[in-house]
Amino acid sequence: MRFWSKKTTKKLKKNLEANQRLRLFQENGKVLLEDLIELCNGKSNPIKTFSANEILEATDNFSESNLVVRFEFMYRGMLQNRPVLIKRAIWSLYKSDTLEKICRDIAVSSMVSGHKNFLKLLGCCLEFEHPVLVCEYAERIPFNNTPNPDMLLPWGMRIKIVKEIAIAVSYLHTTFSRTMIHTDIQPSNIFLDSNGTAKLSGFCLCVSIPEGETFVKVHADRVEGTLDYLEYNYAATGLITEYTDVFSFGVLLQNFFTRMYGVVDYCCSEDESLFEEFEDKQNVMNMRISDRISIFVQEERIFEVLDPNILESMGDDETEEHKIRRMEAVLMLSLRCTGHRGDVPKMMEVAKELKRIERCT
Structure with a gap:
């Protein structure tokens, strides 16, 4: 032994x-x-x-x-x-x-x-x-549902963050030989460094589109993400295009600049797919934030969805009417991104529009 x-x-x-x-x-x-x-x-x-x-x-x-x-x-x-x-x-x-x-x-x-x-x-x-x-090292952005109202981001910081994230997503879409689609654009994947620069992260679900193609289709059991941020076509068919990210970004704008927040987070479990759940969750899908905001706009009740805290954080040298116009511009851009108003823009166009709104005084 x-x-x-x-x-x-x-x-x-x-x-x-x-x-x-x-x-x-x-x-x-x-x-x-x-x-x-x-x-x-x-x-x-x-x-x-x-x-x-x-x-x-x-x-x-x-x-x-x-x-x-x-x-x-x-x-x-x-x-x-x-x-x-x-x-x-x-x-x-x-x-x-x-x-x-x-x-x-x-x-x-x-x-x-x-x-x-x-x-x-x-x-x-x-x-x-x-x-x-x-x-x-960077900090996770404080968001609308933070329990401390003093941590809420003012207008200037919010418009800067979404502009910089739009630039980041445009970079993903246009820089490489294969178009890169993030597919998971949401607040939890956005950080701020010590200089207040916005940083996009979280590429676990990132998908590349083959050269010469405009889309890629994933298998039913690979549709996953946060329900409110899932483009309708992607959620229903598994089809991923540049507009998958544009839609998510539109919802990000809505969550950033209105008093209306998301409904639920949803990812299918290992032995089921979102396709199998889709019909059962149709009522929830119809109550997603972009649909609700579109209804308010159609009924000319847009002021009811604007976040008053953000309006108050805008410059004192601006009239109330001018503040509301700037907020409306962001909101209407978000509805274009989600397909509720006009043609859906490319992310490059979205970034340019946000730069214009930021400069507007």
Whole structure:
């Protein structure tokens, strides 16, 4: 019978752990490389890798005290003497493709990190079961339903944020050989850095459209997201186009500038699809924010949906009528984005219109 000393046992455990991390690094790295090759022929910005020990030390072993977003497992930490956000995915509605989603987030983040309106990817760690993203530190935007009214964003900051996010989405749509569709534009994926610059993040659900094509269709059980933000056509058929993002952005505008908020969040479970649920949820679909706001506009009750807190935060040198006109301009643009008024614009047009509204005094 062989007896192991504590020192030998500790050494064996350390070797097993090292071998496990090396195996995960290789397996996860393979999936990430395949995604990079698919999206951009592997020609992305260099991706720095951190060790598991560095991540554990930075987050104090993923301490709850460092948790920024409880249900999304995003942690603040200090890494190489700088504050960072560390994104750790430990759950998924579709367990079979959790790794693919995280690698998509890493791949797209690496492609857009040179643009100021995306949350900058500093690197990743491939030594955990699921890769971990390391990003620049930024704060989640306070939103309309914040319990502290003093944290509500004033008009100037809101119009700046939506303008910068529109620029970011336009960049995704037009810069690469394959059009990139975010498909998950919503407040939880928007951050502000210390200079007040808006940053778009969260590319787990990002889809690329093949060169020469204008759409891609996903399988029924891959339609997912926040119900209010899902374009009708995407929700019903799985068809993804540039207008999938335009619709979501329109709803973002409505949530940003009115007193009406979203209905529900909905993602299908692992053994069902949104298509199967669609008919049962038709009444909810008909009560989505964009439909409700359109009704108020048709009935010429637009003032009832404008957020008075935002009107009050606009410049004192503006007349009440001018303030309302600017708010109406944003609202009508949002209804164009959601297909309720006129032709649906491209994101580039939306960004230009928001710049015009921002400059208007």
